[in-house]
Amino acid sequence: MLETSARLLRLLSLLQAHREWSGAELAERLRVTPRTVRRDVDRLRELGYPVNASSGTGGGYQLGAGAELPPLLLDDDEAVAVAVGLRTAAGQGIEGIGETSVRALAKLEQVLPHRLRRRVSALNTFTVPMFRTPQGQLDASVLTELANACRDSERLRFEYRDHGGSTTRRTVEPHRLVCTERRWYLVAWDVDRSDWRTFRADRIAPKPPHGPRFAPRTPPAEDLAAYVSRGVSTRAYAAQAVIRLHTSAERAAQTIGPSDGVLEPVDDTRCLLRTGAASLDVLVIHIMLMGVDFEVVEPQELTEHITAIRDRLSRALAPAG
Known part of the structure; x- marks a missing residue:
């Protein structure tokens, strides 16, 4: 039973780390037969993990999105990276992210093995951040909404407040979010002005519904970070x-x-x-x-x-x- 449980955890870790695995690849990684892989996948489904399967030459197994967030299995380096990233995010200028990061960090540190807790503690104790004070708080839900629109290639409607405080309505085809040490920017094609524009994310007030979908355009520059910096x-x-x-x-x-x-x-x-x-x-x-x-x-x-x-x-x- 212990061997089976360990194999299920290993299978879950593999599914979380890769977008899609063939049955043969999983069998090779786990050193079992394809039939055992199928049985283990069924056990994960019984435990509530949405493992999707597709047939055919290019078919395989993929961990889908479920109603609840399943436990994540992290190796040592991944756990340390997540812990340090959460502590860094706690000091940044995204409204709501700081407190949420602290809560998530508390949960993670509670279950970290002693050896990893010492590594994280050393990094946090002997590292002095030199970030500039964030200018303007950005609602995390706005940032997520912008990222989703970029991912789904969906037209975005919002009110935009310029440097002088004036507000205009904009309809854009969002391309990417670019972040600096102090601010987040949205690079998008402005539909009404027929040109690329850069918008400060903390000045954006989304006005759904969004859409329709659009065909992504060629970006304004190969190096978007430099493009935004020039802007x-x-x-x-x-x-x-x-x-x-x-x-x-x-x-x-x-x-x-x-x-x-x-x-x-x-x-x-x-x-x-x-x-x-x-x-x-x-x-x-x-x-x-x-x-x-x-x-x-x-x-x-x-x-x-x-x-x-x-x-x-x-x-x-x-x-x-």
Whole structure:
């Protein structure tokens, strides 16, 4: 009986880890006959696990969705990763996720073997997070609704609040969610404007019903993270610039985040920064606070503005005549 129970747990673990298994593959993994696999699958069904089976050449077994969440079987590394991920999520800016993550973490740590609890405890005790304070709380249900619409290729309707507080109705074909250390963004095709747009998720108020389904379009860029970074750090601002920084892209990335600009390596000692700000004055302050030597590549107006500021500072430092 003990051997059978252990085999059932192993079978359940395999079904949870892979989208679909053939009977022969499961028999090989479990070192039993295909007939034993069929009997074990029937036992799992009796215990309430919805194991779906399909016949034919490409057929096999697949764990389906049930009315209740079945116990998850995790190996050591998976359990540690989930525990650390839950603790990290507890400090992020998604409304409701923090408390939920703490509850889930408490349940997980309660059943962790002592050896794994020590690993998780060491990671948590001797790791200091350096996340920026989240700006704006995002309802977890909104994030889930957006993700589902992306997955199902279903048109999405929502009210969107812009930076100035004005609200507009939007109908989009959602493509992907992109997250930074501070915010979540939705990349979508705006139906009314016939163009790709990036929306801050915490400013979205979904207005169902959604639909109909649509055929996914070619995304606006191969690297969506860079695309969103350019949008929120450069294209959204009136004053835009390309700056050559006298430091490597790796070192610059330690202080310049995706919301601050897009970094492009030039060589081992230089990189380009594409950034923007509400005005040239703000842009100059933004660049100076980086604490790195730089050259203005474009626009010429920024060079002239920096020259004017330099002359003003020189006059302020000159001895009184």
